[in-house]
Amino acid sequence: MLTRTQKVIIYLTLSIAAFLMVFPFLWSIISSFKFAHEIMAIPPTFWPENFTLTNYYQVFNSQGSQFGNWYKNSLICSSLVTASVCFFSALAGYSLAKFEYPHKEKIFYTILSTMMVPMQMLIIPWYIMFTHLKLNDTLIGIMLPGLISAFGIFLLRQAFERIPNSLVEAARLDGASEFTIFRRIMFPLIKPSVAALGIITFVGNWDAFLWPMIITDSSHMKTLPVGLQAFAGQFGVEFHLIMAAANLVVIPSIIIFIVFQKHIIGSIASSGVKG
């Protein structure tokens, strides 16, 4: 058991660490309500002397800003990709876990091996392919490379393997068709793993930068991270605006996280994300 002193030291250390984790956001939020000149003042102020929302206003209404569109694009792309990944990974994972057919192992290892291929290798061919198919600057172009995930298949196959085969057999004897078995019995039973996969996929997609940047040209088609970067690039050193924009991207994530946190951390931790 821990002594009083030990407990105090531990709490102190952890509190300092936790503070270091979140202070950039705290500072960013506080400062975003200050006027530009106050932000860059030396010596710096803590609380805003003159509270203002002008930075945020400018973010939305400045030339070159398409914040609304960027949010919309990110939302559509991340949601659709997450749904697709969850569904097709479950389908493939189920097949690999509960069915027997020739070359099954080869198919699985082929899919698994794609996890080893770094995205950068594929970006150039993708760009060439998509340009041919005239998918530049489209939402489909943004989403296509992420629609199915090998990691997802791996994770959900593992989840399905933990379900006893007798459940599938009982369902077959009950007269259910194969797809009904998948839809009504197997898929519902791996909900926690699907939730974890969904969260990981959504967050990963929301933050995706390299590919969306390459495939989009027009400002209104960009996703949030790409738009933010282009927008900030336009404004050079105007940190008060860049920072307000960054906040607008970060705050919703934090709020969603606060609301769903038990779910999110629980799912990721408990779905057995081990190598």
Added chain:
Amino acid sequence: MAKVTLKNIKKKYPKAENYTVDNFNLDIEDHEFMIFVGPSGCGKSTVLRMIAGLETITDGELMIGDKLVNNLPGAKRSIAMVFQNYALYPHMTVRQNMSFSLEMNGMDKDEIIKKVEAAALKLDLGDLLDRKPSEMSGGQCQRVAIGRAIVRDPKVFLMDEPLSNLDAKLRVKMRAEISKLHTALDTTTFIYVTHDQVEAMTMGTRIAVMHAGIIQQCDSPEVLYDSPINKFVAGFIGSPAMNFFDCVVKKEDNGIYLEMENCFKIKVPEDREEKIISYKEKHVWLGIRPQHIYPDDTKDIEVVPGNTLKAKAVVVEPLGSEKFVLFETKSGFEFTARFDPRVSVKKCDEFNLTFDLSLSHIFDSASELNITL
């Protein structure tokens, strides 16, 4: 008509060297309670699963009623199965579990409700209908699994070691429940798989004893017990198991003897001499059940002088209603005897024992067939 006929059924897995089930022939009658029993790996579950349609039949014909069902999916064979681990759908309530198969077969919603309620009544599941499997005990889950099966009015009811996951007391209770169920469902044939010979003996009308994929003997419990066809069946049925003594047949002037070196030399009863005489000077197995071994001062049977052996008690198990004693001969051979509880036995006691040979069996050393039948 709910009879099941298996003709020359064989099963071989693609990567296996041998047949898991070889030339299985059995006619199961309408409304029988047929039990497949045998040690692990003997193929009993495989046969059951072939009847259920969960395994393909490599060779042979399977008929349910008079219909050839080899290529018919399990769901269409008018069968229902109870799995060892219940296989209840964890995310559904008992009611939904029981309704599922009926729903899959397109039954009308009102009909389904009626059937589920009727089955629940039969198995006393009324209070549990809205519970989920995780909220119930093993025994309750097992009853639900049975309920899920009978709600389909199957012709054949298959059970794959349904009681192995339950504790001893519950098992005894459920055995009676299942037997009562069999009586109640008078148009259904029961096929039951177990490795527990006590379960087999207490529940079945006929028992098929299996070993290495082959039926050794299929008969009623009494016949299996009294007239085992070979050493395997003799040693498998009955608890504690029959003792087997490796003896040599000796012909002497005044009769035929079975001699086990340094142990005993026992005179064979006259009515059996005829069957044994051809085994002169050959090895045979003498099979004696524990309850047919007595101390030589017993009043329960007629003691033939000379038909005794000396042994030392090594382990004594007083069970109240009887006493089991593990004996060891001078040459180190161990065997079990069942004594009346009033006989006083202590560890390391030396005893003179005698056998009731009229109830013994003698088996051919090579073929292991029962010579004395």
Added chain:
Amino acid sequence: MFKFLEDEKKQKMFWGYLFVFPAFLYFLCMNIWPMLYAFFLSFNDWNLLKVEKKFVFLQNYFEVFQDKVFLTSLYNTFAYAIIIVPLGLMIAIFLSVLVNSGIKHVGIFRFMFFIPVITSSIAAGYIWMWLYEPTFGLFNDILSIINIQLPFLKSTYSAKLSIAAVVIWKNLGFQIVILLTGLGAIPNSVYEAAEMDGVTGWRRFRYITLPLLRPTIIFLSVTGFMKVLQMFGEIYVMAPTGGPLDSTTSVVFHIQKTAFESYRLGYSSAMTFILFLIILGITIFQIKYLSGEKN
């Protein structure tokens, strides 16, 4: 239905193939085919602006190894990896053990550590860039109290470290959550046995906790290296020009520039392949070495 479906076994095989087919087809088109195409590309000199392709076999690869910027970026990337992964893991293990030591409020700490993980790395990158601003950023403001001013992103010495710090900060929470799961999987009975053997404190950590955590640590190390070797976003944001004297450029950063600003697709494909082989090699090396390691 089709005749062959009457055989139940074949029917199940059909469904098995059907369910896995979309995924398999997808990977064929989006992964395997592009990879082969990229491989083929790497042997060509193809500048998008010039239209025609010229087969040059291994010339691209030779050029890569003479490309000063590439070599610098390779050095930088390795430097990043060596700083970020071990250091980050050590901090994560340290904090995880503290959190797991039996205090209350575990949830709150875990929650706060995880916040950086779910925020956009681009947005966070800008926030940090502003913190690092030499003239009016928070860090130098605070440091001015003790009369120190650091150049952070503006100097070749400190630019890499500054970016590395951000990457460590961003991923700490994820590593801590995974480590906490690993720590949680160690049964209490193991600790109780250790206590009876008189093994406590640092020795308990070194001889019991750490070895039992090894699979988790290997997992985090392997995936950590894979991620850092492919670093791009943070650098693009905080050092868009490649940093002072290219000191922050990572390999992927250089690849992206060559492919989409200089439009030399064949050449950059060769670079991606070299990167792939490096990642593969390091991953295999890690799995072999770390699995056989004693400590």
